[in-house]
Amino acid sequence: MNRIIKKTMPALLGSLALLSACQSEQEVGSTLYPVEEGSNQPKLYIHDLQSEGNKGTLRVINANSVATVPNDTVSFYVRLSEPAERDIEVSVVEDSTAAVATGNRVVMNQGALQLLSPTVTIAKGSKQSAMPFKVALKKGAALNKLIADGKNGAAALVLKASDGLAVAKNYSKMLINVDYTKTNIYTDGDVSGLTELSTSDYAVYDENYNSLSRLCDGSTSSYWYGFSTNPHTFYISLTGAETLQGIQLLRTARYKFWFVKSLIVETSTDGLTWTEQGVVKYPDEFALSEDEATLRFYSPVSASYIRLVNVLGNASRYIMLGEIKVFK
Structure with missing residues (x-):
């Protein structure tokens, strides 16, 4: 019996070592590790220091059933978690599926937003775009539907991965709230160019x-x-x-x-x-x-x-x- 134990012990230890090696070399994407964790790759993100939670607001006026858009814009910068090793061009796209509906605020149809600056650049050695993205409301079917419904709207812009750089999950979008008002009067205008009645x-x-x-x-x-x-x-x-x-x-x-x-x-x-x-x-x-x-x-x-x-x-x-x- 002692002779049998002596012969099988090395084989048993070898099997345990092989099992341990196999467990430590699981590939990313396997059942054990379905997602790669702790990537050190620089990431693009939006973190608007001028607002709370990456949110901006635009206004639309229902002026006697005509959609009127004041000269409002929302501006925000895109950032990189580490200084850029080269000039990086970044873009955002409108994505209605990323918008958030709350209370009397409904998700607007695609095509509600107009990008005044569709791309920005993060210069080499910098962690922030030199210029901000600028967005305004776009007249069209999405805005007309909001006017007809008489509700506040919600839209969103989403960062696109660029130059092989990933986008941070928690700071990947800019939410745009659209505030609806029914009025035909604005009080911040002047009378220059108008004709005064006698x-x-x-x-x-x-x-x-x-x-x-x-x-x-x-x-x-x-x-x-x-x-x-x-x-x-x-x-x-x-x-x-x-x-x-x-x-x-x-x-x-x-x-x-x-x-x-x-x-x-x-x-x-x-x-x-x-x-x-x-x-x-x-x-x-x-x-x-x-x-x-x-x-x-x-x-x-x-x-x-x-x-x-x-x-x-x-x-x-x-x-x-x-x-x-x-x-x-």
């Missing part, structure tokens, strides 16, 4: 149809005032139908800081049926800016009447207006 071409009345000639006499020295917390209504009656581009409320020369805080703008062709053009609410700092309240229409409006509803002031006691101007 004060003889319109008249202003209060909610009781009392004439307010001081608001269309060409002077801000004469003014109208009312209690700030009471909602006020103003009717602007034109002498004939006009294609209107906007209106402007002017401050009084003497009480310039007692001004408008919020209002609703409506228009009509007959004075009976009214169409809301938009709700305007100014931030608190607007009161001290000395800027006039310039209300421009995204889409020109054909009207014979304008109604300003629920006009409230920013001051504690009074609201004062020096003049109302109309532009076509």
Whole structure:
């Protein structure tokens, strides 16, 4: 029996050594190691330091059922985990499958985004692209569908592997939220290039149809005032139908800081049926800016009447207006 054990022991030890060697030499991709781990290869990634979680926001305006896109852009840089050994050209592509829908935000169809800079370059020795990617909304079927649905949208851009470099899994995309607003009014415009109606071409009345000639006499020295917390209504009656581009409320020369805080703008062709053009609410700092309240229409409006509803002031006691101007 001892003789048998002595003969079989070396063979047993050899078998154990062979088994150990086989286990330590499993190839990547095998059942034991299905994915290569700990790759030291430099990786491309997006890490936008100006936003939270690689997210940007663009706006779309439903201006009387017409998709209007403000001059918004989202900019972001692409980075490399190690300094580039050569100049590397990097690109991103729109990918609706990478977008995230939440609450009232729906994933937009492919074709919602326009790449203003489709490629960027990471220079040799650098870890960041010299210039950012820039993206804007693209007018077309995807945007029209969002307008028809009346919802906020979600889109996404995804990094493409480049020059043999892999893309980091957790920082491979830039999410683009598209905020939808229904309004035909924007407040950050000016009246340059527009034609101002003569004060003889319109008249202003209060909610009781009392004439307010001081608001269309060409002077801000004469003014109208009312209690700030009471909602006020103003009717602007034109002498004939006009294609209107906007209106402007002017401050009084003497009480310039007692001004408008919020209002609703409506228009009509007959004075009976009214169409809301938009709700305007100014931030608190607007009161001290000395800027006039310039209300421009995204889409020109054909009207014979304008109604300003629920006009409230920013001051504690009074609201004062020096003049109302109309532009076509």
